[in-house]
Amino acid sequence: MLRGFSKIVAASALALGGAGLLAGPAIAQSSFPTRRIEVIYPWTPGTPTYAVSQIIANAMGNNLGVNMPVVAKTGASGVNAFDQALAQPADGYSVIDGYVAPLVISPLFKKANWNCGDFVPLYSATSNAFAVVSRADEKRWTDFPSFIKYLKAHPGKTRYTASAQLSLPHMVMAKVLKTVGAVARNVPYNDLADGTKDLRSGLLDWMVVNPGIYRANKKEFRVLAVLSGLKEVSKIYDGAKRAQDYGVDIGLHSLAPMGWDWWLVKKGTPAPVVAKLRAAMGKALAEPAVHNKILQIGFVPTSYKPDQYSKVCTSVRQQLQAAMGAITWETNELKKYH
Amino acid sequence: MMTGAFIAGAGLFFTPMTVLMTALGCLLGIVIGVLPGLGPLMGIILLTPLAFHLPPVEAMGLLIAVYVGGSCGGAISAILVRIPGTPLAAATLLDGHPMHLKGKSREAVGLAISASAMGGLIGGLFLVFLAPLLAAVALRFGPPEYFALTLLGLISIAVVSGEETTKGLMAGLMGLLVATVGADPFSSTYRFTFGYNPLLGGFNIVAIVVGLFALSEMFIQITSGHLTEKPQVPWVKTSFDSIGAALSRWVNLLRSSLIGTFFGILPGAGGVISAFTSYAVARANSKHPELFGTGVEDGVIASEAANNACCGGAMIPTLALAIPGDASTAVLMGALILLGFFPGPDLFSKHADVVGGIFLAYIAANVFLLVLGILLTPFFVSVIKIRKSYLIPIVLLLSCIGTYAIQGSAFDLWVMLGFGVVGYILRRFDYPLAPIVIGAVLGPICESSLRRSLILSGNNVDIFFNRPISAAILIIDIALILWIALPRGLKSTIRGRAIGLMKLAPEKGGPD
Numbered sequence: 113m114l115r116g117f118s119k120i121v122a123a124s125a126l127a128l129g130g131a132g133l134l135a136g137p138a139i140a141q142s143s144f145p146t147r148r149i150e151v152i153y154p155w156t157p158g159t160p161t162y163a164v165s166q167i168i169a170n171a172m173g174n175n176l177g178v179n180m181p182v183v184a185k186t187g188a189s190g191v192n193a194f195d196q197a198l199a200q201p202a203d204g205y206s207v208i209d210g211y212v213a214p215l216v217i218s219p220l221f222k223k224a225n226w227n228c229g230d231f232v233p234l235y236s237a238t239s240n241a242f243a244v245v246s247r248a249d250e251k252r253w254t255d256f257p258s259f260i261k262y263l264k265a266h267p268g269k270t271r272y273t274a275s276a277q278l279s280l281p282h283m284v285m286a287k288v289l290k291t292v293g294a295v296a297r298n299v300p301y302n303d304l305a306d307g308t309k310d311l312r313s314g315l316l317d318w319m320v321v322n323p324g325i326y327r328a329n330k331k332e333f334r335v336l337a338v339l340s341g342l343k344e345v346s347k348i349y350d351g352a353k354r355a356q357d358y359g360v361d362i363g364l365h366s367l368a369p370m371g372w373d374w375w376l377v378k379k380g381t382p383a384p385v386v387a388k389l390r391a392a393m394g395k396a397l398a399e400p401a402v403h404n405k406i407l408q409i410g411f412v413p414t415s416y417k418p419d420q421y422s423k424v425c426t427s428v429r430q431q432l433q434a435a436m437g438a439i440t441w442e443t444n445e446l447k448k449y450h
Numbered sequence: 451m452m453t454g455a456f457i458a459g460a461g462l463f464f465t466p467m468t469v470l471m472t473a474l475g476c477l478l479g480i481v482i483g484v485l486p487g488l489g490p491l492m493g494i495i496l497l498t499p500l501a502f503h504l505p506p507v508e509a510m511g512l513l514i515a516v517y518v519g520g521s522c523g524g525a526i527s528a529i530l531v532r533i534p535g536t537p538l539a540a541a542t543l544l545d546g547h548p549m550h551l552k553g554k555s556r557e558a559v560g561l562a563i564s565a566s567a568m569g570g571l572i573g574g575l576f577l578v579f580l581a582p583l584l585a586a587v588a589l590r591f592g593p594p595e596y597f598a599l600t601l602l603g604l605i606s607i608a609v610v611s612g613e614e615t616t617k618g619l620m621a622g623l624m625g626l627l628v629a630t631v632g633a634d635p636f637s638s639t640y641r642f643t644f645g646y647n648p649l650l651g652g653f654n655i656v657a658i659v660v661g662l663f664a665l666s667e668m669f670i671q672i673t674s675g676h677l678t679e680k681p682q683v684p685w686v687k688t689s690f691d692s693i694g695a696a697l698s699r700w701v702n703l704l705r706s707s708l709i710g711t712f713f714g715i716l717p718g719a720g721g722v723i724s725a726f727t728s729y730a731v732a733r734a735n736s737k738h739p740e741l742f743g744t745g746v747e748d749g750v751i752a753s754e755a756a757n758n759a760c761c762g763g764a765m766i767p768t769l770a771l772a773i774p775g776d777a778s779t780a781v782l783m784g785a786l787i788l789l790g791f792f793p794g795p796d797l798f799s800k801h802a803d804v805v806g807g808i809f810l811a812y813i814a815a816n817v818f819l820l821v822l823g824i825l826l827t828p829f830f831v832s833v834i835k836i837r838k839s840y841l842i843p844i845v846l847l848l849s850c851i852g853t854y855a856i857q858g859s860a861f862d863l864w865v866m867l868g869f870g871v872v873g874y875i876l877r878r879f880d881y882p883l884a885p886i887v888i889g890a891v892l893g894p895i896c897e898s899s900l901r902r903s904l905i906l907s908g909n910n911v912d913i914f915f916n917r918p919i920s921a922a923i924l925i926i927d928i929a930l931i932l933w934i935a936l937p938r939g940l941k942s943t944i945r946g947r948a949i950g951l952m953k954l955a956p957e958k959g960g961p962d
Contacts, residue, residue, distance in 0.1 A: 188633045223640075276635055309717065
């Protein structure tokens with residue numbers, strides 16, 4: 113009798129398994145999500161950008177009825193996180209917090225072999241514009257024009273940091289320096305917070321900061337120029353002028369001179385799953401509480417729609433390709449003075 | 451200012467839920483720390499989403515207590531099963547495990563917990579009363595000072611290697627070599643990655659430590675046999691006498707706590723360096739340095755007091771300058787930002803109540819660590835009663851879970867296995883393993899500080915000698931290297947003459 117019962121159980125299991133295999137994808141898509149969705153974040157946890165991602169993920173998770181932990185996978189300027197995300201199935205349970213560095217810059221430097229088309233966009237999340245700052249008590253210059261004048265008079269002498277070598281802030285700053293014809297010595301720091309310490313102690317002469325670093329140290333800094341063409345960005349830096357307000361066109365427009373992230377899923381993710389994720393993210397970004405929290409940290413919610421992704425990504429790629437030349441220029445110019 | 455902050459913070463901290471959350475965090479931290487691979491960092495990351503829904507001081511109390519408990523928990527497994535639950539406890543096993551082998555398991559665990567809690571409290575006093583002042587000291591440490599300090603840390607390899615200095619240095623060099631794998635931060639080129647993407651981020655330090663210590667120990671246990679024998683270990687009672695034992699060695703306790711706090715306030719230095727440096731200093735100052743490594747109490751006190759004092763120290767630049775002292779405080783800082791408070795000078799002036807609440811939570815976490823840790827010691831010690839045939843699979847499973855959880859990377863599991871095999875082979879040939887950890891942790895800081903210093907100075911080495919702090923540390927480095935390089939016979943002669951001179955000194959200063 114037991115043997116008969118076992119056969120029935122086995123046959124039932126086989127039948128259910130077979131039916132499950134056939135109906136699985138359709139059921140999975142209609143009931144999505146049934147478990148937690150990971151947001152793969154490419155930087156160290158604990159930074160202001162991590163906090164922003166967690167705020168969006170929490171609101172989005174509430175809309176979807178599942179947890180959305182932000183999982184930090186660090187290393188190799190974000191390439192590691194993208195690699196690991198691409199190794200996951202295209203089922204919508206791994207959302208990539210797609211920062212410009214691993215998405216656009218790493219492929220430009222041939223450190224990664226993907227392009228914008230390998231991902232399906234949800235929404236753009238935030239942007240953070242950079243600014244050039246010096247110590248608040250700096251006597252050698254008072255504003256951006258006198259700063260540029262000093263740099264030109266002392267080529268290769270001042271020391272600055274713009275985060276890691278070949279990072280976006282470094283590319284943007286090199287482009288600014290090339291545009292105005294000034295040369296300074298870049299000192300790479302993996303973490304801008306460490307650079308801040310050395311600026312405050314006098315080892316560095318000036319640096320490029322993001323809103324989080326500015327917010328935490330604003331009394332110690334004098335903002336010389338905001339490196340963005342967007343007017344609203346000045347507010348983040350307490351009304352400081354943009355480079356273009358001094359007549360300096362850095363040649364980078366829209367999102368190109370700024371850090372930004374676009375939340376993405378792997379190409380091949382089923383359309384109904386993408387639609388659900390998009391709806392949840394769109395709703396989350398539209399919530400006033402989420403919007404205000406992001407602004408409070410110093411970031412600007414961008415809310416570009418999915419259909420704008422391709423255009424924005426391609427345009428940024430083209431502009432940054434031009435900015436790459438500025439780093440080569442900086443390296444060559446520095447050799448003349450050392 | 452601090453009194454006002456305390457009074458304002460007391461209202462936020464002394465609520466039943468906040469106190470309960472702090473106690474719960476401490477308990478979770480100890481357990482997370484005990485498990486191989488899972489350390490305070492992972493504990494804080496796991497609990498941050500929960501903290502997001504709590505009031506600020508309650509949330510920070512929970513997370514800070516995990517940080518404090520987790521920084522100590524690793525010592526328990528280091529002592530009892532020779533597996534540091536976290537890299538922080540790698541120095542603790544040098545004397546902690548030999549104490550266990552001598553049948554002093556309860557004493558060793560109790561001592562580690564007492565020293566941790568008291569070290570944490572001493573670090574806390576600095577945090578509470580001198581945070582802004584010490585933050586200013588941290589600013590004086592630039593790349594040249596970091597280079598000199600990390601060099602000092604690397605020299606400590608020779609000290610922790612005991613009699614096996616050459617083997618220790620070789621192991622240290624292996625650690626340095628391992629640390630070079632991955633993306634070069636200065637040129638963004640890849641080193642020793644062989645076109646294999648998982649190597650881009652280098653080897654994860656947790657995978658290295660778990661592999662070297664936990665897996666190699668399990669391999670040794672397996673090959674040594676007696677897998678089904680039940681160890682005859684008597685049940686131990688809860689006893690608070692370890693507090694007295696730690697306090698009786700107050701010079702070491704205080705010195706180690708100061709070393710821990712000092713390394714804590716230097717962003718990026720961290721608890722691992724502080725523990726090894728403190729251990730090396732304790733050994734150098736001991737009347738019986740030759741006994742270190744054989745199960746001396748001072749060894750356990752030195753490393754544990756330092757790595758927990760480091761927590762208080764690391765919170766100083768985090769809160770006062772918004773510059774995280776280590777990876778765990780970086781996540782704590784992120785949680786604080788998530789809760790709507792930006793660290794930095796403004797936090798002290800605009801939200802003194804929250805700062806006061808955080809300070810109280812940190813102090814309470816250390817008190818909970820002392821009480822809960824000692825109460826739970828009999829439970830932890832009972833783990834060693836488990837038969838090897840059960841214990842080994844459990845440890846291996848937990849090692850895999852802990853290592854995988856760090857980055858969700860299967861590659862890290864292979865790294866862990868690889869270092870497990872390397873650790874097993876090295877131990878078979880009597881090579882010390884701790885120097886590999888020191889090399890792997892200090893290597894990247896030492897290299898980047900050297901290169902950054904040279905860029906800052908335009909390739910002029912004067913930068914290391916023009917700055918007083920850097921120059922002073924480098925002179926100590928050079929003196930220590932010369933001392934280590936001296937032949938053993940010459941060292942004994944110098945020591946003998948020095949002792950002779952010290953004996954003569956009182957006579958000279960006598961009646962005349």
